[in-house]
Amino acid sequence: MIIMSLSVVINVLLTFFFVIGLGWGNTGASVATGVAFTIGLLISGCITFNPRQRLSMLKGHFRMPLLRRAVYNGSSEGVSEMAASVSILIINLTVVRLLGADGVAAFTAINYINFTGILLFLGISDGLIPVLSYNYGAGNYQRVRRLFRIAAIITMSIGAMVFIVLQAFGRHAILLFFDGSESQAFQIAVEGLQLFAFIFLFNGLNVLIIAYFTALGKAKISIIISAARGLVFVLIGVTVLPIFMGITGVWAAVPLAELLTLGVALMLIYRIHKKLV
Known part of the structure; x- marks a missing residue:
């Protein structure tokens, strides 16, 4: 640090x-x-x-099998980053088609705020991984479950606070990225952030759960959640929702993708926790 x-x-x-x-x-x-x-x-x-x-x-001593296991287990984070870059590209293309350059400028400002919030959740999850891994390897399964619950409560609390702050002061946050409040891009960003901010109610838990499965060596499950969160549900939402809702559908697509991913992730968590006895 x-x-x-x-x-x-x-x-x-x-x-x-x-x-x-x-x-x-x-x-x-x-x-x-x-x-x-x-x-x-x-x-x-x-x-x-x-x-x-x-x-x-x-x-x-260097051991190739151990390196392969480490690369495979950490591949979910790579999938997350790749999926995020692809989804941002698709969203930008959709926004520029609907609103032009002003829309892209607005989404860029919103995405900077989103990235700042994500860093808070990454700090918690990345710091928790070695603790979870150690206790899981030692067979302290009750401690693993307790640590996850504590981290989940903290993550949800931070997400709720960020959401409330953005709903109340989102205009001021957006103003950090613009010279003034008169531009069309600024107005688009303010309106979009009000809906996009719902993402913070869900994405913190998704980030935590991905890190959780990585810590437990469940790379396949972690990859599934990463792909669903950053690619599959986002692409479906960005493709379908704007047809019926216009630009509002774009702002709603990412929070909706996080919500659907959270549903899948919680089901997988429940299955794993039944085995941790």
């Missing part, structure tokens, strides 16, 4: 220096990001590759 935070702080300071101080523009911003995270890499590398550390990359 310290290394990542330090990288971000260095990135911000160097960006000010290169862009404003030296007038390098976009090149300065790019150089600042590259330098900042290279510094972070060097610091973490000195720790990770230090043979005196208990967990060092220079200790142990």
